[in-house]
Amino acid sequence: MTGLPLLPTSVVGSHALPGWVVLGREAQAAGRLGPGDLRELIEDATRVALLDQLEAGIDVPANGEMGRESFTLGFFGRLTGLRALPTPRRLGVPNYDTHPPYQVVERLAAPDGLGLVEEWRMTRRLTDRPLRATCPGPLTLSIPLRHAGGPYRDRDGLLADLAAVVNAELRALVEAGADFIQVDEPNFVMLRAGSPDEARERVAFFNRTVEGVRARLALHVCFGNLSNKPFVTPREYRPLFPALLDARCDQLVLEFASREMAELELLKEVAGREVAVGVIDVKAYRAETAEDVAARLRLALRAVAPERLWVVPDCGLWETPRASAVAKLRAMVAGARLVRRELGL
Numbered sequence: 001m002t003g004l005p006l007l008p009t010s011v012v013g014s015h016a017l018p019g020w021v022v023l024g025r026e027a028q029a030a031g032r033l034g035p036g037d038l039r040e041l042i043e044d045a046t047r048v049a050l051l052d053q054l055e056a057g058i059d060v061p062a063n064g065e066m067g068r069e070s071f072t073l074g075f076f077g078r079l080t081g082l083r084a085l086p087t088p089r090r091l092g093v094p095n096y097d098t099h100p101p102y103q104v105v106e107r108l109a110a111p112d113g114l115g116l117v118e119e120w121r122m123t124r125r126l127t128d129r130p131l132r133a134t135c136p137g138p139l140t141l142s143i144p145l146r147h148a149g150g151p152y153r154d155r156d157g158l159l160a161d162l163a164a165v166v167n168a169e170l171r172a173l174v175e176a177g178a179d180f181i182q183v184d185e186p187n188f189v190m191l192r193a194g195s196p197d198e199a200r201e202r203v204a205f206f207n208r209t210v211e212g213v214r215a216r217l218a219l220h221v222c223f224g225n226l227s228n229k230p231f232v233t234p235r236e237y238r239p240l241f242p243a244l245l246d247a248r249c250d251q252l253v254l255e256f257a258s259r260e261m262a263e264l265e266l267l268k269e270v271a272g273r274e275v276a277v278g279v280i281d282v283k284a285y286r287a288e289t290a291e292d293v294a295a296r297l298r299l300a301l302r303a304v305a306p307e308r309l310w311v312v313p314d315c316g317l318w319e320t321p322r323a324s325a326v327a328k329l330r331a332m333v334a335g336a337r338l339v340r341r342e343l344g345l
Contacts (some may be wrong), residue, residue, distance in 0.1 A: 001060070001130055001180060001320040005345050006306050007297070007336045008059040010276065012253060013134035013184065014071065014316030015049035015064030016325035021207065021284070025069075042067040043122055050127050052326050057333035060180070062132040063123035067115070071184075071226070071318065072136050073099065076144070078114050081106035085146065094227045104150040108161045110222055114169045117176045124177060132218070135169060138162035138209055139187035139202060163209045170213040182218035182253060186315075188240060189223055189232055199243035207248045209318040218276065220253035228283045230258075237263050250274060255314040257281040257288075261296055265305040276305050278314035279335070280328045285320075287327035293335025294342075306343060311336045317339060 024041040027033050033041070049064025068074045074115060076082055082102040089097045120133055138159050140214040147157065152158045166183070173181055188202050209219055221240070224231030238245075238252065244252070251274040256264065258281040267275050279296040293311075300309060311332060 002342050004059055004130070005340065006343070007309055007311050007340055009057065009311045009333050009336050010060040010132055011053060011058060011062050011329070012222075012276075012278075012312055012314070012316050013062050013065055013132070013182065014068070014318035015052060015062075015066070016317045016320050016322035017066070018045060018048055018322060021045045021066065027084060027172045043126075046123055046124055050123075052099075052322075053329060054127070054129065056326060056329035057337075060130045060132050061127070062134060063119060065134065065316065065318065068120055070099065071316070072141060072143075074104055075114055075136065075141060075166035078110050078112065079108050080111065081108045082145070083152075090144075095229060096224075096226055096231060099144060099226070101144045102144055104145055104152065104158065107151050108158070108165065109140050110165045110169070115167070116169050117172045119208055120173055120176050120178050120223060130180065131178070132180050132182055133173055133214075134184060134220075135166060135173070137183045137185040137187070138205060138246045139185050139308045141166070143187060159205055160208075163205055166209050167211060167213065168325045170210060170215075173282060174213060174215045180216045180218070181213065182220050182251075183249075184220045186222045186224045186231065188221045188244075189235070189237070189243050195239070196243060199240050200246070202240075203243045203247050207246070210248055216251070217249040218251035218253050219249040220315075222253075222255040222278075222315045223258075225282060225319055228319045230283070235259055237266055241266055241269060245269065251276055251310065253312060254278060254308075257296060257302070258283050261299050264299055267300070270304070274308045274310055276310035276312040277304065278312055280332050282313050282315050282317055282320050282328070285324055288331045288335075290331050290334035290338055293332050294338045297335060301339070306345075 045066035053061035083105050085101045086101045129255040147158045223235045255278045257278050277300045280294050
């Protein structure tokens with residue numbers, strides 16, 4: 001990717017939803033939108049997401065995932081072989097147990113794809129800037145799926161079919177012109193204590209997922225961000241090392257700001273690839289200052305050479321109020337520019 005400054009700024013994928021998108025989705029659920037109306041809603045929202053990022057000064061934006069529902073929920077309607085189960089809990093604070101699970105009743109397939117090619121083509125028409133395309137990985141897609149009593153004897157069989165579905169989508173994205181693709185796998189960190197074999201298995205599934213995908217590849221591993229809440233505790237990357245170093249990707253995208261920049265020393269073990277370091281805490285409402293971001297970047301530069309360091313938020317911004325999200329992106333860009341000047345760049 002040419003023409004970028006050192007310490008390029010980017011995003012992890014999703015952007016904060018404009019309030020009118022929520023109203024549009026409610027109208028869709030009530031049967032008040034036709035297919036053309038929905039396309040217009042998503043395209044207009046994507047324009048806004050791109051404009052917010054470009055006005056903030058982001059070097060490599062993403063489309064904001066405006067056409068998706070709660071990160072992954074919209075994809076399950078595109079998979080055959082699933083039956084929706086009752087939502088475990090509907091009252092009280094929304095969290096991971098208020099999203100619907102699915103029973104796997106047949107072998108999984110996506111005969112019409114996951115919709116990311118159409119999403120990419122629409123976004124590509126809206127800007128000529130370099131773009132980061134994003135796709136959830138098979139481990140993440142498997143979270144709400146219940147396979148017991150179905151066609152799969154074990155979870156590995158389920159994951160193999162999901163990996164094939166995602167691999168086909170990634171290849172189709174490349175065919176459509178995407179040259180920088182990120183696979184999102186927050187599920188990577190959901191390991192049993194002391195299970196290096198499990199970490200190696202998860203990396204192997206990622207490598208199977210991206211096999212033959214001729215693009216610049218990023219692997220995003222975070223700790224979850226549903227309703228601004230992580231999924232796991234303790235929030236540590238150490239159990240993934242050194243297995244994570246075998247992932248066949250050009251860039252690792254990791255969460256640090258919400259953890260007070262803990263475990264940056266692990267990045268000294270990452271050689272020969274870029275690291276996108278989260279310097280914006282998307283789980284905090286208050287917007288960082290440029291100096292907050294610069295201080296975090298100075299810490300990161302102790303572990304990563306500047307030519308391999310990218311600057312990103314911890315995770316997507318879909319759970320962040322838009323005004324806060326925009327302020328955070330502006331601070332991130334300003335902080336990166338401050339550190340570039342300090343480095344004489």
